[in-house]
Amino acid sequence: MALRKIIPVLLVALVAALPLLAPFTQVMLTLALAKGLAVLGIIVLLHAGQVSFGHALFFAVAAYTAAFVGKSFAGGELVAMMVAGTLVAxxxxxxxxxxxxxxxxxxxxxxxxxxxxxxxxxxEKFYHITGGSDGLQVLRPSVLGIEMERTGFEMLLFYGSLVICLAAGWATWAFLRSPIGNMMQTIKTNEIRLEYLGVSARATLLAGYVVSAALCGLGGVLMAVAQGIVTPEYAWWIRSGEFVFIAILGGANSVAGAFVGSLVYEIVRTYAAAFAADVWQMVLGVFLLAIILFASDGLVGMYNALMDRLGGKGGMRTDDAREAAE
Amino acid sequence: MTGRVLMSAQGLQIRFGGVVAADNVNIDIHEGNNLAIIGPNGAGKTTFLNICTGYLKPHAGRVVFDGKDVTRKSPRQITRLGVARAFQIPQLFTEHTALENLLIAAAARDRSWKPFTALGAIPEREEMMHLLDMVKCTSVADRPVSELPEGQRKLVDIALALALKPKLLFMDEPTSGVASSEKFEVLDIVAKALAEAQVTAVFVEHDIGIVERFADEVAVWNRGEILFRGEPGEILSHPDVIRDVIGEEV
Known part of the structure; x- marks a missing residue:
């Protein structure tokens, strides 16, 4: 049991230390964390048994909001961009x-x-507002009124993203365990009974949907600031599919899976693209196929199974596995 | 009938194609008076429950509950007014334990959303444990309901309805799927729980032994009509009821 808890802490520490040990990984990790937040939004909906193939909408809405805030206020303020982007999403x-x-x-x-x-x-079409396919530049914003150099800003963005991801991960985990989170889960198993308890299934799903959109939006702002540009590709359907892909890769029932999946995906994507430029999508595809066929609970599920084996458990009950995954 | 009228169905009519499922149904349900609905298959018994709980809208007539017209209201709205339902096939949340099922019902009843409080830590926990105790399911509180035998699933389904603290509870064949040897035991538990919770019950039932033992009043349904209504002793000994519903030679 101790090992099961120590390893995630060590992994978080490793991610935190990586930019110091290997600075070239910093941007990649920031992007992975930003996508992890969006995937967390997908996980919230999967909890209710629903899959969205369009959540890049909120990712893009928030990213463009951040870009407009930056354009309107001389480069913008990071906190204001995050708040505005998340709220608009x-x-x-x-x-x-x-x-x-x-x-x-x-x-x-x-x-x-x-x-x-x-x-x-x-x-794409409203070029005069959105910049069309060229998108909009996102200038480096100030942070609480302080102008920062690029290196310092990128480091702050990475560690800020890490803290935001940990906080959002905890809040989402608590939300999914709460009465309303459990009601969302019942939409998957027995929506009629939920209505016969006097609860609107639609209103419950809507609450989760808004949380999910806000998480996606927060991820979109971080991505926009990290990349320094927003383009229509942020709203493209492949982006939405990517979020669902990562959710399944990490573990569809797991909050931790959103970030684990995102980190693994970004690492594989970056290095596969560098070393196997023509076949990197195939590498990812085969990876996902293996996950679906042999480990339907994703990477976090594999981790739990491994821990069970090490701990001498023959098997876990579903709810134990779910709790451990969370 | 001594209790006040809790629910009143007036002139209900509904048909499905050529099948008349309710043909000018008029009936009052009195507080504290457990009503059994009997009749052959296809008589319109479950349709009546579906209309009273908002699942179906009648083509004519109305349903009044506690002085309010609920004919066009949704199941959710009717539930919030104090009408609960237990189903022929238990309708449970299969990914949750028995206790979690009841805690969800309690949170629904109290509109206790609490986004950062764990379901298991809500204040209604003790009350729900007591309810599980009332239906003799304490030992399975932490087991997923998908693993429970049918009799216990029925009891948890009824407890789920009782968790809402309803004034009126509709039960559709509460002993179907339960082993014959356990039927009386299950209904004894339910009857005791209903009495303790002071809930008026309307139940559809095919088992005449169960009806004799637990009903204060019986209504006999056939082809969408109420043929007879009265005390069990009187109704169940009526030759037409014995011939057409109970299925024995007079």
């Missing part, structure tokens, strides 16, 4: 959610996709 989530929570399963997924593609087209 949450409000967008509220409005889009009012439509999509009426549907389930494939219809839910595809309706999300439709909304994200409408926004993608808007970003």
């Amino acid at each position: 949450a409000v967008t989530g509220l409005f889009v959610g009012l439509f999509v929570v009426r549907y389930r399963h494939i219809f839910f997924g595809m309706l999300n996709l439709a909304f994200s593609m409408i926004f993608f087209s808007f970003l």
Whole structure:
């Protein structure tokens, strides 16, 4: 049991130390953390048994909001960009959610996709506002009024992202264990009974949807600031698919899986693209295939199974596994 | 009937194609008076429950609960007014334990969303443990409901409804799927729990022994109509009921 808890702490410490030991990994890790937040949003919806193939919408909405805040206020202020981006993503989530929570399963997924593609087209076509396919530049913002040099800023962005991810991970974990989080889970297993308890399944899913959109938005802002540019590609359907891919890779039932999956994905993607430029997508595809076929609980599920074996347990009950994964 | 009228169905009519499932159904449900609904398959018994709990809307007629017209209200709205339901096939949250099922119901009842409090730590925990005790399911409190035998699943389903502290509880065949040897035991537990919770029950049942033992009043349904209504002793000895519903030679 101690080992099961020590290893995650050591992994967080390793991620925190990596930019100091190997500075070239810093940007890659920041991007992985930003995507991890968006994947966390996907995990929230998976908890209710729903898959969104359009959550890049909120990622992009928040990223563009950050870019506009930066443009409007002389480079912008990082905290203001994060707050504004997350809020706009949450409000967008509220409005889009009012439509999509009426549907389930494939219809839910595809309706999300439709909304994200409408926004993608808007970003592409309204060139005078959005910069079209060239996108918008995101200048390095000040932090609480302090102008920073590039190196210092990137380091602060990485460690700030790490702290945000830990806080968001804990808050999401607590949310999913709470009464409303459990009610969301019952949408997956027995929505009719939930209604017969006097609870609106749609309102419950909507609450989760807004949380999910806000998490995606926060990730979008961090990504925009880290990359220094936002383009319509932020809202592109492949981005949405990437989030779902990472969620399954890390473990669809696990908060930790969002970040583990994201880190592994980003590392594999970066190095596969560098060393096998023509086949890196194939490498990822085979990796995901192996996960789905042999470890449906993702990397975190594999980790739990390994810990069980080391701990001498023949097997775990589903809820124990879920708790351990969380 | 001594209790006040809790729910009143007035002139209910509904048909599914050529099948008449409710044909001018008029019935009052009195507080503290457990009503059994009997009748052959297809008589319209479950349809009546579906209308009263908002799952179906009648083509004509209305349902009044506690002085309020609930005919067009959703199951959710009717539940919030104090009407609960237990199902023929237990409707439980299969990824949760028995206790967690009840805690979700308690949180729903009290509108206790609490986004950062663990479900297991909500103040209603003791109350729900007591409810599990009432239905003799304390020993399985921490077991996933998907692993429980049918009899216990039925009891947890009824406890889930009772967790809402309803005024009126509809139960659709509370002993179906339960072994014959356990039926009376299960209903004894339910009857005791209902009495303790002071809940009026309406239940659909095929087992006449169960009806005789637990009902204060019986309504006999056939082809969407109420044919007879009265005290169990009187109704269950009526030759037409014996022939058409109980299925014995007079």
